[in-house]
Amino acid sequence: PRYGEKLVVVVGLVLSAILGAFVHFLRRREVQLEERVLSRTSEIHAVQQRFEQISDHSRVLVWELDADGFYTYISSACRSMMGYREDEIVGKLHFDDLHRAPGGEAVPFSPADASPKSFHRQMITRDGNALDVLVNCVPNGSGGTSQGMRGSDRDITDLLRVEKMLRQKSEEVDRYFKVSLDLLCIADTRGFFRKLNPEWTACLGYTLEYLEGHRFLDLVHPDDLALTLEATLILSRQSPVVNFVNRYRHSDGSYRWIEWRAVPSGELIYAAARDITERKALEERKERESRQRFDTLFSISNDAVLILDEMGALLEFNERTLEMLGYEPPALTGKRLSELATERAQSELTEGFEILKEQHEVRFESELQRADGTPVPVEVAARRMSQGELRCQVLLRDISERRNLQRYLLESAESERARLGQELHDGLCQELKTLEIETVLLEEGLKGNDKQLADSLAGLGDRINASVRTAYSLAAGILPASLDTQFLADAIAKLAARLGRVYDVAFEVRVAENLRFERDDYANHLYRITQEAVINAIRHGKASCVEIECRREGENLMLRVLDNGCGLEEKQAHPGGLGILVMRSRAEALGGHLRVRARLEGGVEVSCICSGTILRKDHHGKK
Numbered sequence: 001p002r003y004g005e006k007l008v009v010v011v012g013l014v015l016s017a018i019l020g021a022f023v024h025f026l027r028r029r030e031v032q033l034e035e036r037v038l039s040r041t042s043e044i045h046a047v048q049q050r051f052e053q054i055s056d057h058s059r060v061l062v063w064e065l066d067a068d069g070f071y072t073y074i075s076s077a078c079r080s081m082m083g084y085r086e087d088e089i090v091g092k093l094h095f096d097d098l099h100r101a102p103g104g105e106a107v108p109f110s111p112a113d114a115s116p117k118s119f120h121r122q123m124i125t126r127d128g129n130a131l132d133v134l135v136n137c138v139p140n141g142s143g144g145t146s147q148g149m150r151g152s153d154r155d156i157t158d159l160l161r162v163e164k165m166l167r168q169k170s171e172e173v174d175r176y177f178k179v180s181l182d183l184l185c186i187a188d189t190r191g192f193f194r195k196l197n198p199e200w201t202a203c204l205g206y207t208l209e210y211l212e213g214h215r216f217l218d219l220v221h222p223d224d225l226a227l228t229l230e231a232t233l234i235l236s237r238q239s240p241v242v243n244f245v246n247r248y249r250h251s252d253g254s255y256r257w258i259e260w261r262a263v264p265s266g267e268l269i270y271a272a273a274r275d276i277t278e279r280k281a282l283e284e285r286k287e288r289e290s291r292q293r294f295d296t297l298f299s300i301s302n303d304a305v306l307i308l309d310e311m312g313a314l315l316e317f318n319e320r321t322l323e324m325l326g327y328e329p330p331a332l333t334g335k336r337l338s339e340l341a342t343e344r345a346q347s348e349l350t351e352g353f354e355i356l357k358e359q360h361e362v363r364f365e366s367e368l369q370r371a372d373g374t375p376v377p378v379e380v381a382a383r384r385m386s387q388g389e390l391r392c393q394v395l396l397r398d399i400s401e402r403r404n405l406q407r408y409l410l411e412s413a414e415s416e417r418a419r420l421g422q423e424l425h426d427g428l429c430q431e432l433k434t435l436e437i438e439t440v441l442l443e444e445g446l447k448g449n450d451k452q453l454a455d456s457l458a459g460l461g462d463r464i465n466a467s468v469r470t471a472y473s474l475a476a477g478i479l480p481a482s483l484d485t486q487f488l489a490d491a492i493a494k495l496a497a498r499l500g501r502v503y504d505v506a507f508e509v510r511v512a513e514n515l516r517f518e519r520d521d522y523a524n525h526l527y528r529i530t531q532e533a534v535i536n537a538i539r540h541g542k543a544s545c546v547e548i549e550c551r552r553e554g555e556n557l558m559l560r561v562l563d564n565g566c567g568l569e570e571k572q573a574h575p576g577g578l579g580i581l582v583m584r585s586r587a588e589a590l591g592g593h594l595r596v597r598a599r600l601e602g603g604v605e606v607s608c609i610c611s612g613t614i615l616r617k618d619h620h621g622k623k
Contacts, residue, residue, distance in 0.1 A: 059155035061123075061133075064140065066148040069095045069109060081155060083126030098124055102132065115139070123153055132157045183258065183273035189236040191217045194268070203258075203275050205251030221247035221255050235264040245276070304378075304396035307385075312336045312353060315391075324378075324398055326371040337394065342367045342375050344556070344611060348593065349380070356382050356392060365399065365588075377403050377588070406585045411521060439464060488523045489513050492530055492548055503538050511550040515557075516616040525586040526550065526559055526608070529594070532579050533561035533606040541565025541604060556592075557615065559608040568598040583608075590614055 061081055064073040071089050078084050082098070089098075095109050099121040116138045122130040137151025177184055177197035186195040193211050200211055204219070220228045224246035231241045241262045247255040257280045262271035298305050304321035306314055313336050322329065325340065341349045345367040352364045361383040367375050381395040439460055489511040496507035517523045530548060537543040543565035550559045580596060583606070587594035592610025599605050 061153040063152070064148065064150050065095055071095070072148065081125070081131065081153075082123065099133075099135070100124065100130070117151075120156075121153075123155075131155055132160050183275065185271050185273070187216060187269045187271065188267050189232060189264070189269060190267070191215050191232060203250075203256060204248060216248075219248045221249070223247075231260075231262075232269075235262055235269050238264050240264070304398075306337070306394040306396065308337060308392050308394055310391060312338060321396070324370075324376065324396065325368065331371070340368045342369045344592075352380060353382065356384065360384055368396070376400060403588060407589045409585075488515050488517075488526060488550065491523075491527050492550070495527070495531060495534070496546075496548060499534060499538065505538055505543065506545045508545070508547045511548065512552065515550070517614055518616050519614075522590060522614045525590055529559060529583050529586050529606075529608055530561060532583050536579060536606075537561065537563035537565050537604065541567070543603065552612065553609070555612045557610050557612055561606045562599065562603060564601075564603045567602060568596070568604050 059077070059081060061077045062073075062075040063071055066072050070091060071093055072091070074086055074089050076086065078086060078089060099109065102120055102122055116136075118134065118136045121133055121135050123133045124130060132155070133153040134156050135151060135153055137149045140148040140150045177195075180197055181199065183199050183203055184197045185193060185200070187193050193214055193216050196208055196211050198208065200206070201208060204211075206214075217225065217228065217232075227244075228246050231244050234241055241260065244260040244262070246258060246260070248258050250256055256275055257277045258273045259276045260271055260273045262269050264270075298316075298318050301318060301320060304324045305318045306321060307316040309315050313334050314332055317332060322332065325332070337353075338346060338349055348364065349366045352362055352366070356362045361381070363379070363381045365377065365379050367377050369375055377399050379397040379399050381397075382392050383394075385391045385393060492511050493509055496509050499505060500507050515523075530550075534546055534548070537546050541563050543563035545564045547562040548560075549562075550557070552558070580594075584594045587608045587610065590608070590610040591614065592608055595605075595607050595609075597605055
């Protein structure tokens with residue numbers, strides 16, 4: 001019995017412990033479930049709040065109907081969309097109370113239909129306005145029986161307005177496509193027409209049904225296909241193409257010239273084009289006529305006419321070119337013009353064509369060499385054939401007669417100068433000297449009888465003596481006696497000494513003593529160039545120091561006059577163009593050229609470079 005009592009007590013204790021543990025577990029489980037319910041409730045509340053916020057701002061109204069069509073739920077968006085509160089709708093208003101067909105008539109809605117629906121309605125707001133909405137709804141039930149509907153009304157008023165505007169714009173574009181005189185099209189970067197206007201039919205003879213969807217590259221002239229593919233590639237890179245010209249095949253097999261302007265937008269190409277076939281034909285006819293006129297002038301011109309390529313080689317030339325240079329056509333074709341110049345004219349010819357690269361045309365004088373080696377002086381007039389192109393037309397005019405005339409005029413002028421100097425020396429100077437002697441004799445005879453008259457005669461004699469010196473000086477300036485023996489250095493030294501005394505100018509003279517010339521007029525030309533340059537420097541440049549240099553430089557003879565005056569611009573402001581022209585003519589008579597330029601340190605440099613062939617050979621055969 002005692003053992004049984006103890007066992008009962010133990011079992012009771014165990015059962016009590018087990019029951020306590022189970023109760024504790026149930027309580028913990030209850031707390032966890034409550035926490036989960038609260039968490040889920042909070043989540044549901046947060047989701048509901050987000051849903052309400054989205055609904056309020058998305059212009060979408062969510063609702064639920066019972067089987068009779070009355071609202072059992074409606075979202076808060078009804079306030080912003082319709083002007084109603086939820087409690088004014090739920091359980092009080094029918095679906096048809098707030099909706100009507102787009103045309104304004106009432107269309108009954110039956111929630112008993114168990115199939116999903118999507119249709120257009122107009123929603124009636126509190127103030128009587130109508131909003132276009134898209135209704136989407138599904139049955140609220142299962143097993144094929146409907147217990148009402150769940151759905152939404154999405155405001156599509158703005159969408160319909162935009163669609164209407166786009167439809168109007170599309171109609172405007174269609175009208176423009178139909179009435180435009182230009183060729184309008186929409187294509188894609190794969191090379192297919194998408195949409196064209198009726199002018200394409202008039203231009204190419206194909207129907208729009210044939211062209212739209214057709215590959216436009218199949219209609220392009222084979223010679224233009226590569227350029228068209230390149231233009232399409234540019235468009236595919238979203239860059240516009242303007243003033244592009246190619247040819248398209250007409251339905252009769254001929255080709256039409258089309259000028260394009262195209263703008264890309266993604267894979268589409270919007271283009272406007274124009275048929276320029278007639279313009280091309282007119283341009284070709286004008287070019288042909290112009291070419292005929294040019295060929296006529298080309299053949300009958302008294303001057304040599306040449307066409308040079310970018311490298312200066314002869315492409316075309318007329319008969320006068322062959323006559324002037326003495327070449328046969330095969331020997332002249334492909335030759336560079338610089339190869340036809342004499343050695344001393346190479347630099348000025350190159351310089352002239354360098355200027356042509358910057359300017360549209362240039363004109364200068366040069367010297368070419370005939371096939372037999374004889375030189376021919378020419379005036380070169382070169383003009384680029386078009387802007388940006390280096391090919392040029394060149395006109396060569398033989399100026400041998402002009403040079404001979406200039407030489408004749410210079411020789412005549414020198415002859416007349418010599419005659420005037422001689423008459424001044426032998427005539428006026430001698431007369432003045434005789435008058436001076438008679439005045440002195442008269443003065444001597446009157447000294448004892450009339451002293452006052454004798455003194456007056458003495459003053460008159462002094463003035464006559466000064467006039468004699470002036471006349472001799474003028475005669476020396478007109479006709480330097482030292483040139484008769486071809487001693488140029490002596491004549492220039494005397495010129496510098498005389499002008500230095502008269503004008504108070506410092507001279508530095510460096511002239512080679514051993515210069516002897518083939519002809520007297522060569523030395524005279526160099527002397528006159530020096531004289532003109534020095535007088536210009538003194539009178540116009542206001543120079544206080546002048547340098548004169550004349551010496552050999554390799555195979556050439558160089559004369560240089562430098563001054564420290566006010567510069568070339570100031571000198572150009574004074575009349576002196578004739579003097580420079582005469583100096584240039586004298587340089588050309590020597591077979592050389594004259595250059596007048598401003599010095600960097602101030603003043604002007606006048607230089608004349610001529611061939612050493614004007615110098616006389618000595619008994620050793622050297623110049």
